[in-house]
Every structure is written in structure tokens, then in C-alpha cells.
Amino acid sequence: MASETPLDLSRALAELPGQALTAQCLSYSPYSKFRVGAALLTTDGQVFTGCNVENASYGACICAERTAFVKAVSEGHTSFRALALATDLKDKFGTPCGICRQFMSEFGTDLTVILVKPSGDTRSYPLSDLLPIAFGPDDL
Numbered sequence: 258m259a260s261e262t263p264l265d266l267s268r269a270l271a272e273l274p275g276q277a278l279t280a281q282c283l284s285y286s287p288y289s290k291f292r293v294g295a296a297l298l299t300t301d302g303q304v305f306t307g308c309n310v311e312n313a314s315y316g317a318c319i320c321a322e323r324t325a326f327v328k329a330v331s332e333g334h335t336s337f338r339a340l341a342l343a344t345d346l347k348d349k350f351g352t353p354c355g356i357c358r359q360f361m362s363e364f365g366t367d368l369t370v371i372l373v374k375p376s377g378d379t380r381s382y383p384l385s386d387l388l389p390i391a392f393g394p395d396d397l
């Protein structure tokens with residue numbers, strides 16, 4: 258396969274918010290009614306989507322971000338470029354919970370996290386800004 262060009266990367270990044278919004282449609286959230294979607298871009302240009310999946314045993318709920326990461330890692334991917342996160346919040350940007358920040362940081366804190374409003378508005382942060390001085394694999 259040909260190596261990824263900068264044009265491919267900018268197109269992949271531009272498409273990621275829409276893919277997170279599409280993934281949000283599959284949210285299984287009958288308890289919180291808080292619908293979340295995620296789209297995760299690997300460094301080799303593949304995209305894995307995820308949504309939050311809730312459970313009658315509330316503690317068993319899994320967030321959209323971790324759904325996307327578990328799908329990707331279980332298919333052999335451990336190198337990631339960006340994750341887009343879509344919520345229904347209109348007046349502010351929804352942000353990843355603490356567990357997800359830690360979970361994502363396992364695979365590198367240079368990940369770009371793209372927050373997405375229902376309007377399609379975005380705001381991006383390096384994961385290292387969302388989880389400074391993280392505890393990670395190099396600390397063990």
C-alpha cells in the first residue's frame with residue numbers, strides 16, 4: 258500500500274467529526290439519554306468508530322471513546338493520530354471523562370482530541386493538555 262500523503266491526512270482529519278456524529282446515532286444510552294459518538298484515526302489512516310453502551314448495571318457502562326479504542330486495539334492497531342468526540346451539548350464542548358483520558362493516554366499523549374458539537378463546530382486539544390503529567394507505561 259502506498260504511504261499516506263499529507264493530503265490524505267488532512268482529508269482524514271476533516272472527515273473525522275462527521276464520522277463521530279454518525280457513530281453517535283448508534284449510542285445505546287437508555288438510562289442517561291446522553292448520546293456520545295467517537296471516531297478514532299490510526300496512524301495508517303484507518304478509522305474505528307464507537308458509541309457509549311450502557312447497562313442496567315450502571316457501573317458496566319462503557320464510553321464511546323473506549324469502545325472505539327477497544328475495537329481498534331483488538332484488530333491489531335496501537336498507533337493513533339486523532340479521536341473525534343461528538344455529544345449533544347450545544348452550549349459547550351463535551352469532553353472525555355477521566356477514565357477515558359487515562360485509557361487513551363496508554364497509547365500516547367500526542368493524540369489530537371477533536372471535540373464536536375451537534376452543529377459540527379469543533380475544538381481540538383492535544384491529549385497531553387487534557388491529561389497533564391500523566392501516569393503511563395513508561396512509569397512502570
Ligand SMILES: O=c1ccn([C@H]2C[C@H](O)[C@@H](CO)O2)c(=O)[nH]1
Binds near residue numbers: 318354
Ligand atoms: O466522554 C464521555 C462522557 C460520557 N460518556 C457516556 C457514559 C455514559 O453512557 C453517558 C453519561 O455519562 O455518557 C461517554 O461515552 N463519553
Ligand SMILES: [Zn+2]
Binds near residue numbers: 320321323358
Ligand atoms: Zn469516558
